Amino acid sequence: MTRTKGKRGATQEVNTIQSVERAIKILEYLCRGSSSLSELSRELGLHKSTAFGLLQTLAKHNYVHQEINTGRYRLGYRVLALGGAFLEHCDLREIVSPYLQQLLDEHGETVHLVIMDDGQVVYVDKIDSPQSIRMVSRIGRRLPAHCTGVGKAILAYLPEEKVQAIVKKRGLPRFTANTITTWEELCAELARIRDEGVSYDREEIEDGLRCVAAPIIGYGQYPVGAISVSGPASRMTEEKMSNIAGSLKMVVKEISRQIGAGVEPNASPHLDIKIRS
DSSP: OEEEEOTTSOEEEEOOOHHHHHHHHHHHHHTTOOBOHHHHHHHHTOOHHHHHHHHHHHHHTTSEEEOTTTOOEEEOHHHHHHHHHHHHTOOHHHHHHHHHHHHHHHHOSEEEEEEEETTEEEEEEEEOOSSSSOOOOOTTOEEESTTSHHHHHHHTTSOHHHHHHHHHHHOOOOOSTTOOOSHHHHHHHHHHHHHHSOEEEESSSSTTEEEEEEEEEOGGGOEEEEEEEEEETTTOOHHHHHHHHHHHHHHHHHHHHHTTTTOOOSOOOOOOOOOOO
16 A cells, blocks of 8 residues: 555555556566566565566566567567557647646746757747737747757757757758857757756847747657747846746656656657647
8 A cells, every 4th residue: 555645735545556566667677678587676676486477477468578598578569559559649738738827827928839840849839928028939930959948958858969960951050149050069058958957048049039948858868849938038037047947847847757757768769749730
């Protein structure tokens, strides 16, 4: 039996089945790579006979596969089927929408949700600031990645070879005096973003416009999108952007948790989460 917190903070008792919890732990452990029975039982604190029985049950239903030559265990193809079914019915905008409203209510500036497509960022959802002077944008708009807060937030968590391919195809064109235009500058900026978990656009694509953004990290620690809060430089002071950054990091952490970032295998292909029109 597991104790959890209810909506009002009261402790509630939740009935759980120990064998199911252990099976889930095995699947999550195998997300890191293949494992022998001894390694798995030791790392998870399970008796070998218990671990073996659970592995055999999972293997029977193709959630686990045992390699013939080595005897090691790895995830089976049925796990991919479950992930595919989730992604088929996952609407990122539906998940993110209440968080966009939360950010707007808290900071009063225009908020966006973007994804990356063919090396550019695409705006797929937004809520406009109620203030008369605000960022002008539209859903479906495409912008370069290297000079936008959302674009840099996504680039920072892509494999380096993919970033190189995007830069080779799209280049690093200048839009303002603050635009990053060299590979060395971009690499330094992406390293800073990975270190801080948040990206800034300080009038890099348009004079007078500032933005704070953070990536949404999905399964396999792959960036599936980004959220930004944008506004005129006159209101987006360094202090305000710092406050927004704190809010954004908490928001994307929760969204990332919901879409599966809690599992961290060594590598994962790009998983396209649907954006329904």
